[in-house]
Amino acid sequence: MWFTNVVSIALIINAISAATSASAKNPLSNHATILADNSANLGFTLYQNMAKAKKMGNIAISPVVVASSLGLVALGGKASTASQVKTLLKAAEVKDDQFHSGLSELLTEVSDPKTRNVTWKINNRLYGPSSVSFVDNFVKNSKKHYNCDHSKISFKDKKSALNSINEWAAKSTDGKLPEVTKEMEKTDGAMIVNAMFFKPRWDQQFHHKMVDNRGFMVPNSYTVSVQMMHRTGFYGFFDDSTNKLSILSMPLSHKKSTMLFIMPHHVEPLDRLEKMLTKKQLDSWLSKLKETAMAVSLPKVRMEVSHNLQKYLEELGLTEAVDKSKADFSNMSGKKDLYLSSVFHASALEWDTDGNEMDTSIYASEKLRNPKLFYADHPFIFLVKDQKTNSILYIGRMLRPKGEKMRDEL
Ligand SMILES: *[C@@H]1O[C@H](CO)[C@@H](O)[C@H](O)[C@H]1NC(C)=O
Numbered sequence: 185m186w187f188t189n190v191v192s193i194a195l196i197i198n199a200i201s202a203a204t205s206a207s208a209k210n211p212l213s214n215h216a217t218i219l220a221d222n223s224a225n226l227g228f229t230l231y232q233n234m235a236k237a238k239k240m241g242n243i244a245i246s247p248v249v250v251a252s253s254l255g256l257v258a259l260g261g262k263a264s265t266a267s268q269v270k271t272l273l274k275a276a277e278v279k280d281d282q283f284h285s286g287l288s289e290l291l292t293e294v295s296d297p298k299t300r301n302v303t304w305k306i307n308n309r310l311y312g313p314s315s316v317s318f319v320d321n322f323v324k325n326s327k328k329h330y331n332c333d334h335s336k337i338s339f340k341d342k343k344s345a346l347n348s349i350n351e352w353a354a355k356s357t358d359g360k361l362p363e364v365t366k367e368m369e370k371t372d373g374a375m376i377v378n379a380m381f382f383k384p385r386w387d388q389q390f391h392h393k394m395v396d397n398r399g400f401m402v403p404n405s406y407t408v409s410v411q412m413m414h415r416t417g418f419y420g421f422f423d424d425s426t427n428k429l430s431i432l433s434m435p436l437s438h439k440k441s442t443m444l445f446i447m448p449h450h451v452e453p454l455d456r457l458e459k460m461l462t463k464k465q466l467d468s469w470l471s472k473l474k475e476t477a478m479a480v481s482l483p484k485v486r487m488e489v490s491h492n493l494q495k496y497l498e499e500l501g502l503t504e505a506v507d508k509s510k511a512d513f514s515n516m517s518g519k520k521d522l523y524l525s526s527v528f529h530a531s532a533l534e535w536d537t538d539g540n541e542m543d544t545s546i547y548a549s550e551k552l553r554n555p556k557l558f559y560a561d562h563p564f565i566f567l568v569k570d571q572k573t574n575s576i577l578y579i580g581r582m583l584r585p586k587g588e589k590m591r592d593e594l
């Protein structure tokens with residue numbers, strides 16, 4: 185007894201020191217760590233506010249990309265137009281240059297396609313009215329820190345202006361995101377557009393033949409026919425019977441990040457879960473995950489979602505930048521002639537069977553004979569959480585997948 189304890193403690197210590205030495209190779213700077221944390225917190229609040237909005241359907245937001253759009257506002261803003269951004273990210277104490285380099289470091293780290301081995305295309309563009317002239321320094325620094333390019337656009341012909349924005353988004357995502365918006369209310373200011381394509385690559389793939397058609401139940405509505413992929417395996421799982429929900433954790437390629445699913449036991453709208461969803465609650469759930477034999481079924485679908493975040497950011501305290509009479513973007517354009525009229529945050533997400541090779545030896549395991557079910561045939565919340573930086577790469581919900589309406593059986 186005593187001996188086994190010593191051995192297991194030694195193993196744990198070895199594991200801890202291996203983990204620290206691996207991450208110590210390339211530790212995230214202090215200010216980037218703070219910003220990773222605060223962008224995640226901001227992401228939860230933003231998600232909750234958006235989820236409450238009427239007629240809001242599917243949601244997909246990337247807190248680290250939202251933070252970098254805010255960084256752009258701080259870079260071009262002066263006085264309170266800029267300082268409100270730092271307040272929003274609880275980074276008032278962080279010096280300007282560290283603020284920008286920290287956000288840049290974070291985004292570069294989490295979106296590096298080589299080390300991550302998942303597909304994440306992030307394209308950022310700032311559109312300004314044709315009358316504006318962007319300051320050289322701003323253009324240079326926004327490219328450097330936020331990989332943002334610039335374009336002037338005239339809304340005299342609104343339809344063709346919208347077309348050109350949508351065409352840019354489609355082109356820069358290899359056609360995965362065909363549209364950012366159909367309409368635009370305010371066309372007289374500066375506009376930030378994020379056009380993204382994210383495709384998780386599982387650490388262990390699904391078999392491409394283990395796919396069939398099933399029904400996905402939309403609460404108070406109808407059943408949608410979707411493709412579902414199925415597999416068994418060992419995954420982090422926690423069944424919260426008090427709150428009637430379960431959490432599943434599935435590692436993405438090389439375990440650099442994890443996709444988390446939070447699903448109610450029954451078919452219901454998600455507001456009950458969303459009220460609970462904070463970073464603290466998530467951490468508590470994560471601490472209870474146990475490696476469990478699972479039979480997992482997930483929709484194999486594409487989801488395109490676009491949000492204009494301007495009013496949600498205003499709600500959270502970004503009141504100056506979005507106010508035509510108060511905004512000061514003279515670091516962007518050399519004079520006080522701009523305000524932030526829109527922040528389009530658009531993503532195409534694709535769930536597929538692709539991943540690294542499956543460890544087939546697990547099928548010999550006795551434990552896998554009686555797996556628990558995780559059958560995602562009704563709305564759920566999903567998150568992509570990065571291991572090294574602890575940041576949230578995506579938070580969203582699938583309420584209503586695309587697909588043919590089936591005969592209503594509910
Ligand atoms: C991930 O790695 C695999 C195997 O090395 C490779 O075939 C695949 O193209 C990579 N995918 C991405 C998105 O990097």
Ligand SMILES: *[C@@H]1O[C@H](CO)[C@@H](O)[C@H](O)[C@H]1NC(C)=O
Nearest residue numbers: 259260261262321322325515
């Ligand atoms: C913004 O303007 C202020 C005041 O003119 C200047 O001190 C600051 O360096 C500028 N910021 C950037 C990023 O150019």
